[in-house]
Amino acid sequence: MADSMAPGAPEDGGTRRDFLQLVTASFAAVGVGALVWPFISSMNPARDVLALSTTEVDIAPIAVGSAITAVWRGKPIFIRHRTQKEIDEARAVPLDQLRDPQTDQSRVKKPEWLVMIGICTHLGCVPLGQKPTDPKGPFDGWFCPCHGSAYDSSGRIRQGPAPTNLAIPDYAFETDTKIRIG
Amino acid sequence: MASGLHESDVANPVLRWIDARLPVITMMQKEYGTFPTPRNFNYFWNFGALAMVNLLIMIATGVFLAMNYTPHTSMAFDSVERIMRDVNFGWLLRYVHANGASMFFIVVYIHIWRGLYYGSYKAPRELLWMLGVVIFLLMMATAFMGYVLPWGQMSFWGATVITNLFSALPLIGPDIVTWLWGGFSVDNPTLNRFYSLHYLLPFVIFGVVFLHVAALHITGSNNPLGIDPKGPQDTVPFHPYYTAKDSVGLIAYFVVFAILVFFFPNMLGHPDNYIPANPLVTPAHIVPEWYFLPFYAILRAVPDKLGGVALMFGSIAILFVLPWLDTSPVRSMRFRPVAKIFLFLWLIAFFVLLYCGGKPPEEPFVTIARVAAAYYFLYFLVILPLLGRLERPLPLPESIARPVLRGGGPLPVGAMSKPMEKA
Numbered sequence: 061m062a063d064s065m066a067p068g069a070p071e072d073g074g075t076r077r078d079f080l081q082l083v084t085a086s087f088a089a090v091g092v093g094a095l096v097w098p099f100i101s102s103m104n105p106a107r108d109v110l111a112l113s114t115t116e117v118d119i120a121p122i123a124v125g126s127a128i129t130a131v132w133r134g135k136p137i138f139i140r141h142r143t144q145k146e147i148d149e150a151r152a153v154p155l156d157q158l159r160d161p162q163t164d165q166s167r168v169k170k171p172e173w174l175v176m177i178g179i180c181t182h183l184g185c186v187p188l189g190q191k192p193t194d195p196k197g198p199f200d201g202w203f204c205p206c207h208g209s210a211y212d213s214s215g216r217i218r219q220g221p222a223p224t225n226l227a228i229p230d231y232a233f234e235t236d237t238k239i240r241i242g
Numbered sequence: 243m244a245s246g247l248h249e250s251d252v253a254n255p256v257l258r259w260i261d262a263r264l265p266v267i268t269m270m271q272k273e274y275g276t277f278p279t280p281r282n283f284n285y286f287w288n289f290g291a292l293a294m295v296n297l298l299i300m301i302a303t304g305v306f307l308a309m310n311y312t313p314h315t316s317m318a319f320d321s322v323e324r325i326m327r328d329v330n331f332g333w334l335l336r337y338v339h340a341n342g343a344s345m346f347f348i349v350v351y352i353h354i355w356r357g358l359y360y361g362s363y364k365a366p367r368e369l370l371w372m373l374g375v376v377i378f379l380l381m382m383a384t385a386f387m388g389y390v391l392p393w394g395q396m397s398f399w400g401a402t403v404i405t406n407l408f409s410a411l412p413l414i415g416p417d418i419v420t421w422l423w424g425g426f427s428v429d430n431p432t433l434n435r436f437y438s439l440h441y442l443l444p445f446v447i448f449g450v451v452f453l454h455v456a457a458l459h460i461t462g463s464n465n466p467l468g469i470d471p472k473g474p475q476d477t478v479p480f481h482p483y484y485t486a487k488d489s490v491g492l493i494a495y496f497v498v499f500a501i502l503v504f505f506f507p508n509m510l511g512h513p514d515n516y517i518p519a520n521p522l523v524t525p526a527h528i529v530p531e532w533y534f535l536p537f538y539a540i541l542r543a544v545p546d547k548l549g550g551v552a553l554m555f556g557s558i559a560i561l562f563v564l565p566w567l568d569t570s571p572v573r574s575m576r577f578r579p580v581a582k583i584f585l586f587l588w589l590i591a592f593f594v595l596l597y598c599g600g601k602p603p604e605e606p607f608v609t610i611a612r613v614a615a616a617y618y619f620l621y622f623l624v625i626l627p628l629l630g631r632l633e634r635p636l637p638l639p640e641s642i643a644r645p646v647l648r649g650g651g652p653l654p655v656g657a658m659s660k661p662m663e664k665a
Contacts, residue, residue, distance in 0.1 A: 103424055104420065105426065109425045109426075129522055133427065134427035134428075134429045135426060182547060183407070183547075184402040184406040184409075186522060204524075205524065205526045206403070207542065207603050208604075221545060221550075
């Protein structure tokens, strides 16, 4: 121990100076890391942005076979009042035909109401199919004009480059005619 | 030197006083006055200077545009329209800035092509070339963020698609996208940070350009023959020879620039960007600005999301290792008869990708883009490494001075005597 305290005396290949340099460098690295974090974190969603994280929607006026687009966290939310034909089509598809296998039952809380984030899972465009005059694609659902992804009447990816089904947001039926998203 | 002052040769006493304390005049004289430069430059060697001028034009117009621009989603579009209609010469500043971006990419693409054709990336200029690739990447980031600022439909949806590229990364992708946005979609926080970075990055580019030029002045310039100058008979001082030659190119450049700004100011833009951004409606056909189209075509050529993103970034990252992929010691394609053909095919593939990137993602464009993208990578990864071993290059001239002064034949006495005096 006394030997290792002698300036410049090597023991196990290290000196007091090596030790001090290592400790100083580590301390500086931790310090820089701690200082950088607030800058990085400041770019994440601010508290006022997070505070806008729920939206309530009155769904009473939506007739069977029509749809509205609500806005939640700046994103379009597709709320579709499905016809019995659309529900039957979605439930008749065998799961092994799907790229992202999910049953229609697991994607809805009530069969007639389909609530989804209306953003193509490829690169974020808004698919067409909400208005009666829009092209719905070959699977009677939605069609993304940007890169040609087609979704079925349950919002599941059936054709084109998108990897997954249209996402389902967290939502709950507050009453029979009102849902809360987020 | 004992006093610590620089011994200045400047005649003017005031300038000499400054130069003795901060030898900037001596430095400029050394680097841009007497700097020995190969005597055989062609006009391809104008484009570095043109890029420098273009950067200064972009910074100057940008600073003045910023005085009238409002980076808020509710006011950005209108503030740009106000610049166009109400601000004195606002239309001129904005059209020069917008078309200046296109001119910058035209100039830089030709500058890069010059490097590819004459082998400017080879030893000892590898680091010089890599700094150039860094500048190119910074330019692309700056241009992309600048295009978002007018907050038109193409701004918004371009920003959405490009930031969503990062969602392809496994595990951390979605968190990175939220971090980039500062929210859950492209919105006001995104516009604010893009404005901040769009103002910052040109000065970062300026810093890297300084390093690029500093590295250039260590190795010296390459030249159309790709052989090293062997003595003073092979070089001329930068001033007045290349200050004059660069000025000729600069005038031609300003003519093209002026034609764009005054007669076709919107030709290279997209009309959808004169529609205010609407987060609920995607335009039927999204295209990036023309200078990103080759890379956009590579992105779309791959049927897999992560694969497309990886190849798109890879198409630029591959330039960093180009000095080690090209195994031939011969720089200039003038002496590489086989490699020259493959390089011109690569140029065609680049233009084919540019064309396909602007077309809808349908057949036959998808297949054509796939073939062109495959060749783009094949050239760098297979053809160049193999050709360095297989190709038999043409004999190199023994010096720069010889072919300049009458081919290979016996030199006329008068032509040779003057440069030789200096040696």
